[in-house]
Amino acid sequence: MSSDPLNLDASGEWAGLWWLPEDPGHRVPGVLRYEPDCGLTLSLIGAFEDRVTTTPTPGVLIVHEGRRTWGVIHGAADQREISLFGCFPNSSQRTFGARVKTPDKQTVVATTALIGAHIGGEDEAAFSTTEVSVEELGHWAASTVFEGFLSAPDGRPDGSGSISVKPVEVQSAEVDGTVFSLAHRHTLPFFDQRRGETVGRMVDTSYIKITRRDKASSLIDAIGYARLIQDLISLATHRAVGVIWIRLKLASNENTSGSRGLRPERNVDVLHSPSVVGKGDAKAATHHHVFFTCEALPFEKVMPRWCDMHERLQSATNMVLGLRYAPARYVENNLLTAVGAAEVLHRGFDIDEPPIPSRDFKPMREAMLAQVPVEHRERLRGLLRNDPTLRDRLYALAARPDHEALSILVPDVDRWARRTTRARNDLAHEGRTPNHELEELMAIVDVTTGVVILNLLNELGLSVERQREIVRGHPKLRATARSAQSWLTTSKVNS
Template sequence: MANDPLNLDESAEWAGLWWLPDDPDEQVPGVLRYEPEDGLVLSLIGALEDRIMSNPFPGVVAVHEGHRMWDVIHGVAEQREITLLACVPNSSKRTFGARVKSPDRQTVSARTALVGAHVSGEDDAGFSAAEVSVEDLGLWAASSVFEGFLGAPNGKPDGSGRISVKPSEVQSVLVDGTEFCLSHRHTLPFFDQRKGETVGRMRDTAFVRIVPTDPFSLTGALGAASLVQDLISLATHRAAGVIWLRLQLAEADSAARSDRPSLRRSADVLYTPSVLGKHDAKAVDHHRVFFTCASFPFEEVVPRWCEAHGRLQVAINMIMGLRYAPARYVENKLLTAVGAAEVLHRGLGIDERPMPADEFKPMREAMLTHVPEDHRERFKGAIRNDPTLRDRLYALAARPYGEAVGLLMPDVDRWARRTTQARNDLAHKGRTPHHSIEELIAVVEVTTAVVILNVLHELGLPPERQREIVQEHPQLRATARSAREWLVVSGTDS
């Protein structure tokens, strides 16, 4: 459909006129091309001024080495305004003094394009709403506009049936003044006449609409899209790519007539998200999903996710990084997983100091009296009343539902000790001589699972569902098997 959002995994191009915002009269023709893997490239027939020049004396222009970069380029193409952000000239071919004069040529790469709006920059608060589609959002939403019926008189299919469409009710919730809506958009029936067959089609797209109290900028909209993306990634336990992102302009269409209301204009965002969504790819198997809106209603999970994401953002980012951009080497994964566990423990605000503060402080002062004054400040910083890594791991294992943790790993003490030794060996020695690769993999996977179970616990996922996840999810079942093989005390252990 003509009004469909622009999918980030599809190529597109626009031929139009382009200019710098501070020089709108100098317009240059060119073609903007978008490729999912290569990003945005503007090919100009002519050139925007990219030379760095100065006027050291009246009437004298000095041209310096290097090229200008532009925060913003504006354009119009195919009856739409376009804004390019973070623009860098790749090449410029000028024809000064050439025997045959011909147009200059220039190519420019851009980080982001807004197709449908002119803005002054990434922080221009010109948008009243954002709509985002993420991989497997429809599966997570556990709702659809479609219903299918098969004819089966007397219990035997007779080849008849029908597919019906019933608009799905919008689910919405208000979080700190921002409205989150789970919506569906579907196409009308379409019959594709082929030479050998006829194909009937309709399409249902689930998306989340975010409406803040006050207009927000592109930067704010990208943050909101990332919030939704991370939630779906957590729920599906995999990297969930952004399929499309559309923004609604804060100002209504000025061409409104008395016989129709004013229209809200929209702008499609072309950028490179942490993971690029594939809109035609097959959905993840439902057995690999931690929770959906059927078991954890949209109105409940979104407020809890917003609160937890804000409070535990660093830990969540680290553990999501293992999904979005997995490291190639187990040592990198070890540092990330254990680091996420430490950061999560701090973010949860668990106060488990080994000693009461009123006992520790005089004890430390007494010890420091025996340290030479030149080294006292250094020793003071080393003597801290903080829990060790092992203490933090024990505390994290104790927070989720106990039966779920027991199913994940039968020996919490062994996991905490071996994880601590592996991290310390790698951090202090640069290698892990006491662990096999298989055991390191088990340490990484179990630690990652403990962090995820803690995040799910913070969201309020019921204990029974936590247990079912460990029992039924294929990857967590494999993690539990690995823990039973590598993270239990054997007869040869001392």
């Protein structure tokens, strides 16, 4: 049996017996299939009872509308235990009263599968370790086990050279009792003899290993860790990155509560549908398309900062990364998302200062309300808020990153803040943006997104030198700066 993790971009099939945990004596043969585009489907020769029934009196069965769903289905296939979660019947074919008696058939769809363990639920703390591989992780790690040597006496290559393997030291960071480790796994040398050539090959895989010191993890925890790593690499590379594989280690009984007997640590593979399925053999991004790697921000520094940011600024991060994972086809949707991300990010920084001191605002509000008829006071009270405006928030965000880097991206902060506020307010309050051309709206989306990203990179601790390199050298941000110069500067508009 292969020890390689099951890649989420590869199809799989497992034929075996399947049963409900509460009724292990009723086992149904069937085949579980996984397809990257379609997910998990269990085809049964036989069926689980999916009708919703009651028996008000002995001998009387009432069938109600709707179908049953099953939180967990267990199976045994290809010499491995399998657990399916989030299961519901897609189709059922019964043969009651048929002229020729044949087996029932049923198709069940599952959201998640564990290949290698029987678990009672997605929240059961049963795993000692989570291992995650996502796209671009090796590039971001800026390390590899391979070293190459090309012989070039007198400055001229003579056709000889070598590739050697040198183990890479594991980098680790601990965050609130959880240890994150950046590790490498490589294959042994393999020589593929072909008819016209011989190919020598080794594979180096970078992955993140997550271990809790004080307690075991659940499947829900593992998928959360995968999302945490996926979002970090997506921010660092400024592109949608997919999850390639997730592998768990089943903990022994001393690390889990309620387990039965000693369970040796063994590999358990996770099959589910992340936001993007990673392709392990796809070509990596080029250096100029990556914001930062572990060379610019070491792993032991970035992980604690990212864990704090991901929890504290998750809504803003989700919104701005959503523009990479699922960009809308219409600029209006992207405008609301980008500006919303900026507003939410400012709130997440917890730097709101009321425009009017509270000691002055409260008596002012009460004095104004005293002039309003009683029946309208509550409505007006809700409108009299002492919060920063959107323009205030945009100015504040522009002041946080490195000034030189921000000025390259946004040469005229005042006009960007005013035009962005006008566009958002027109769209939100009037349902249209009659005062903006399409190209200006697109520039507003890109510039606002860039400001949010620059703030996130600054919050991670990226140096001012690297921030300046990014806005000068990254193709997307260079294009954004040109758009800002064309559409969001007063000098251009007046010329």
